[in-house]
Amino acid sequence: MAAFIAMIVYMVLLPTPFAAKDEEWKSATATYTKEIDGSIIAEGACGYGDLHKIRYGKHSAGLSSMLFNGGSTCGACFELRCVDHILWCLEGSPTVILTATDFCPPNDGLSSDYGGWCNFPKEHFEMSEAAFTEIAEKKADIVPVQYRRVRCDRSGGLRFTVSGNSRFFQVLITNVGMDGELVAVKVKGSRTGWIPLARNWGQNWQSNVNLHGQPLSFEVTSSSGRALTSYGAAPGNWQFGQTFEGKQF
DSSP states (O other): OHHHHHHHHHHHHSOOOOOGGGSOOEEEEEEEEOOTTSSOOSOTTTTOOOTTTTTOTTSEEEEOHHHHGGGTTTTOEEEEEEOSOTTTBOTTOOEEEEEEEEEOOOOTTSBTTBBOTTOTTOOEEEEEHHHHTTTBOTTOSOEEEEEEEEOBOOSSOOEEEEEEETTEEEEEEEOOOBTOOEEEEEEEETTSOEEEEEEEETTEEEESOOOTTSOEEEEEEETTSOEEEEEEEEOTTOOTTOEEEOOOO
8 A cells, every 4th residue: 555655656746748738728919020921030039040940930929028938938839829809810710839939029108909019918929920821811910819838849859059169158959849948958068067058048058168079968958847868969070050959858
C-alpha cells in the first residue's frame, strides 16, 4: 500500500505536459498590418529578423503588452477565431494559428476602443493581412476574436543563430516546438561548464564570454518546465552569423 501511495505522489509531481489545446477560449480583438505581400516581414520586437526565412511568415502576430509580457511570450502559438460579428467574421468561424513575433505598442493618444487597440490592459493581436483574411473579411478594421494557447507544431529541430564578438556571445533561438517560448537557456563549450545566458530581448540570449574555437552545446527550458539539451549543436569552427540545428521537444 505504501509503495502504491508513493507511486501516486511521484506521478503527481511529474511535470505536467503542455495542454494548451484544453485551455478555454478567451476574448480579445484583432487587426491587420497592410504589407505589399500580405505578410509581416519586419524584424519585430522578438528579434527574429525575416519571418519568412525562419518559417513563421504570414502566420505571425504582434501582441499587446498584456499578452507580450515583456518579450517572454515570443515564440508562443495562439489559435484565433473571429466571433460575434455577422458582417466581418467568415462563415463557420474558421481558426488560424499564429506565432508571437512582435510587440504591438500602445497609443495613449487614442481611445482604447477607437484606435488605441493595444493600450493597456487590452488583449489584442496585430496580424498579417494574409492571416487575417483566413478568419475575417479584409475590409474589416477590427474584429472581436477568441484565442487560446496551443502547442507549436514545428518541422525539424530548434535553430541556434550565434552572433556577437570575442567578448560578447549571443544566440537567437527559433523554431521552438511545444510551448514555443523559452524561459531559460544555457551554453557549454568543450572547455567550460554550463553557462546560464540572460535574456537580451525577445528570444535573444547573451553572456560576456568567449567561446570561439569550442564545440557548443545548448540546454533550453520551456515555459512548462521541460528541459532539452542539444549536445555538440555547433562544431568547433563555428562562426558568428551561422545557424545550427539541435533537437526538438
